[in-house]
Amino acid sequence: MTTTPSSPVPLGMPQPPAPQYPAEVRRRLEADAREIIARYPGSRSALLPLLHLVQAEEGHVTRTGMAFCAELLELTTAEVTAVATFYTMYRRKPSGDYQVGVCTNTLCAVMGGDAIFDELKAHLGVGNDETTADGKVTLEHIECNAACDYAPVVMVNWEFFDNQTPETAKRLVDDLRAGRPVEPTRGAPLCTYQETSRILAGFPDSREGAVAASGGAGHASLTGLRLAKGEAPGRIVRPRDGAHREEPPQPGSQHLSSHDAPQSTSASDPAHPAGPETGPTDKEGE
Numbered sequence: 002m003t004t005t006p007s008s009p010v011p012l013g014m015p016q017p018p019a020p021q022y023p024a025e026v027r028r029r030l031e032a033d034a035r036e037i038i039a040r041y042p043g044s045r046s047a048l049l050p051l052l053h054l055v056q057a058e059e060g061h062v063t064r065t066g067m068a069f070c071a072e073l074l075e076l077t078t079a080e081v082t083a084v085a086t087f088y089t090m091y092r093r094k095p096s097g098d099y100q101v102g103v104c105t106n107t108l109c110a111v112m113g114g115d116a117i118f119d120e121l122k123a124h125l126g127v128g129n130d131e132t133t134a135d136g137k138v139t140l141e142h143i144e145c146n147a148a149c150d151y152a153p154v155v156m157v158n159w160e161f162f163d164n165q166t167p168e169t170a171k172r173l174v175d176d177l178r179a180g181r182p183v184e185p186t187r188g189a190p191l192c193t194y195q196e197t198s199r200i201l202a203g204f205p206d207s208r209e210g211a212v213a214a215s216g217g218a219g220h221a222s223l224t225g226l227r228l229a230k231g232e233a234p235g236r237i238v239r240p241r242d243g244a245h246r247e248e249p250p251q252p253g254s255q256h257l258s259s260h261d262a263p264q265s266t267s268a269s270d271p272a273h274p275a276g277p278e279t280g281p282t283d284k285e286g287e
């Protein structure tokens with residue numbers, strides 16, 4: 002993907018007008034932007050995907066990118082800046098090919114997320130929201146990514162790496178920096194942050210098998226649903242009538258818990274306290 006040099010997005014003091022994209026880049030981006038805008042009844046609704054589009058171009062949302070969005074959507078740069086600085090999925094400074102986010106929200110934190118984050122900071126020699134000298138990895142702590150049943154979770158470019166330990170997380174970043182292939186626990190294969198941004202802008206993921214690999218909810222995520230449907234007996238059941246009864250385990254049933262996460266990928270740690278996989282994964286048609 003082509004990149005253009007640009008400075009970080011400054012906040013605070015007034016700035017001179019942002020430089021324009023080079024003519025060829027502008028032509029290409031404008032064609033993509035028009036395609037995105039045409040999907041919406043009102044052009045301003047296209048702002049979020051357009052910000053992903055300009056982020057795909059340069060790796061972060063620059064002043065040039067925001068001015069481009071404002072011009073095409075007939076918004077003010079202040080309106081675009083307000084959105085771009087609100088959402089954490091838009092970077093505002095140059096960063097690495099791989100955004101490694103360690104969930105340090107409550108559940109992941111107590112399950113080991115804090116330890117993972119501390120060890121990665123020491124291992125990589127960077128702090129929160131900082132990038133390794135080789136430009137490969139940006140480390141950040143992230144809030145809950147709705148994968149608490151696979152805690153502690155690490156995300157790379159928004160793909161899930163479940164049930165991590167400090168050792169697997171260090172191996173993960175080492176592999177990323179060395180260019181060795183890594184496989185998310187669930188979802189599509191990993192790509193760079195700029196490639197991910199283009200997909201988030203609404204363009205198809207053209208990599209072979211990527212869409213099919215996206216899968217659905219994992220085994221542990223569906224446990225509550227199975228309990229609600231009565232398909233997973235052997236647990237405490239609290240019906241809505243307020244009664245409380247304990248159902249005996251049925252033949253063939255198994256204890257479904259947050260520790261049912263898949264353990265079979267390169268990144269999950271077989272020695273994790275969650276233990277071995279006990280249920281089907283989304284990649285197996287879940």
Ligand code: FES
Binds near residue numbers: 106107147150
């Ligand atoms: S607390 Fe980490 S995914 Fe929810």
